[in-house]
Amino acid sequence: MSQKHARLRALAALGLSILILGALVPVAAAASTEGAIDLSPQPRSLVGTQAVAAVAPASVLASTRVIALAETHLGARYQRGATGPRTFDCSGLVYRVFEDAGLGSRIAGLRSAYALYVHFRALRMTSTTNPLPGDLVIFGGGSHVGIYIGAGRVVHAMISGVAITRINAVYPRFTTYVHLGLSTLRLPVPGAVRPAPRGRGRGPRVLSVVRATVALSLRLAPSIAARRLLILRPGDRLAVIGVSRGLHNLRWLRVIAPSGRIGWVVAGYTR
DSSP, X not given: OHHHHHHHHHHHHHHHHHHHHHHHHHHHHHHHTTTOOOOSOOOTTTXXXXXXXXXXXXXXXXXXXXXXXXXXXXXXXXXXXXXXXXXXXXHHHHHHHHHHTTOGGGXXXXXXXXXXXXHHHHTTOEESSOOOTTOEEEETTTTEEXXXXXXXXXXXXXXXXXXXXXXXXXXXOEEEEEOOOTTSOEEEOTTOOOOOOTTSOOOXXXXXXXXXXXXXXXXXXXXXXXXXXXXXXXXXXXXXXXXXXXXXXXXXEEEEOTTSOEEEEEGGGBO
16 A cells, blocks of 8 residues: 555656646746747737727927928919919918918918018018928018928929929028927827726727838828937838828828837838
8 A cells, every 4th residue: 555655646746747847848938038029910800909008199299280281282283362272372372271280370360471571570580590390481572482391491382383392492582481489389189099098998990010121210290391200120010000191192101119109101111
């Protein structure tokens, strides 16, 4: 009987050893891959249904909104005295963009390039240096006006239509900038996604998952003039939550970056 008990104790010890060894192997395997980035495709069943912790920004720079709205009118025809939506003159484009952005009071509702020039010069809000995106650009002593978008460029309604050009390529010649302070003013984003209560609710609906094919700028809006939020690395996985068209019919994706930031990227640099 004692020999039988001894054999049973030996078998029990052997079984315990096997169980311990089985528990240690996956732990060691997990430790060896700690910190690795998982770039494997997500299961198809999760796409479009998974909850996302990140949320969209609740506000946007006024300059970003103004420039994005102006770019939607690129290619529109010129018509003297027109304020849109399909035809414009120079001041009509400025008036329509600022009204649609909810910023009509920033330009005092004025509809003439000369009136804008005289009004803001009297308020001492003009200078020939240090323009910021969203400022107005006055040409020919008030005979022409456009919107500054950065890097020495202006979006404006010319006789050939609404276009973006360099300031030094415009005739009549540059006179002054009107500094409106839109690069520090933030506006609420209509329908912005708010954080859900902890443990409840869902994030934006994920449409698909793509990867950056090059080092890629994540921007605040679907425009190359919009503020860069960060630089994505080649191979970064991006959750797509929206699609839009920008300048020259360029396709943009609204994505959630690996860091959780939400922004826009050019679709042609993803796959």
